[in-house]
Amino acid sequence: MTELVFRFPAPGPDPMVTDLEGWTQVEGNPTMQTWVQHTSADGSVISGTWAATTGTWHATYKFYEFVHLIEGQITITPDGGEPVTLRPGDGFVVDAGFKGLWKIEAPVKKHFCIKLK
Numbered sequence: 001m002t003e004l005v006f007r008f009p010a011p012g013p014d015p016m017v018t019d020l021e022g023w024t025q026v027e028g029n030p031t032m033q034t035w036v037q038h039t040s041a042d043g044s045v046i047s048g049t050w051a052a053t054t055g056t057w058h059a060t061y062k063f064y065e066f067v068h069l070i071e072g073q074i075t076i077t078p079d080g081g082e083p084v085t086l087r088p089g090d091g092f093v094v095d096a097g098f099k100g101l102w103k104i105e106a107p108v109k110k111h112f113c114i115k116l117k
Contacts, residue, residue: 008111011035011049022060023102030055030104044117052108061098064115067091072108077101 015033019025023032030053037048052072069090077083078100085105086092 006038008037008047008049011037011051015051019057020059022062023057026056026058026101027103028055030057042117045113045115047111047113050108050110050112052104054104054107056101056103059098059100059102061094061096064096065094066113067094068111070109070111071106072110073105074108075101075103075105077103 011033012035015035017031017033019032020034032050032052034050035048036046039046069086069088069092071088073085073087075083075085076094078098081100084092
């Protein structure tokens with residue numbers, strides 16, 4: 001039987017450490033760590049924890065993502081759009097098709113939920 005409620009454990013010792021597909025460093029030397037901690041039974045949704053150091057990426061999104069920012073500060077600027085600054089406690093969505101800058105202004109930790117299908 002599939003778990004109907006899943007509580008995220010603390011992130012484990014073996015995160016993915018490569019930059020996400022569609023993310024290109026444009027300022028500084030930021031690093032990221034990604035822990036996929038849960039996948040829905042039908043494989044259409046993944047969720048987990050992501051951490052990053054300061055610097056800036058240009059990101060291109062193929063999928064919808066919901067984020068809850070736990071630590072740090074990010075300013076996200078869509079290409080041709082206005083910047084949005086996000087702080088701990090903020091919840092936000094980045095829609096599929098987003099293209100723009102993610103400037104990590106203070107080291108970040110977030111929970112994410114991405115709809116793949």
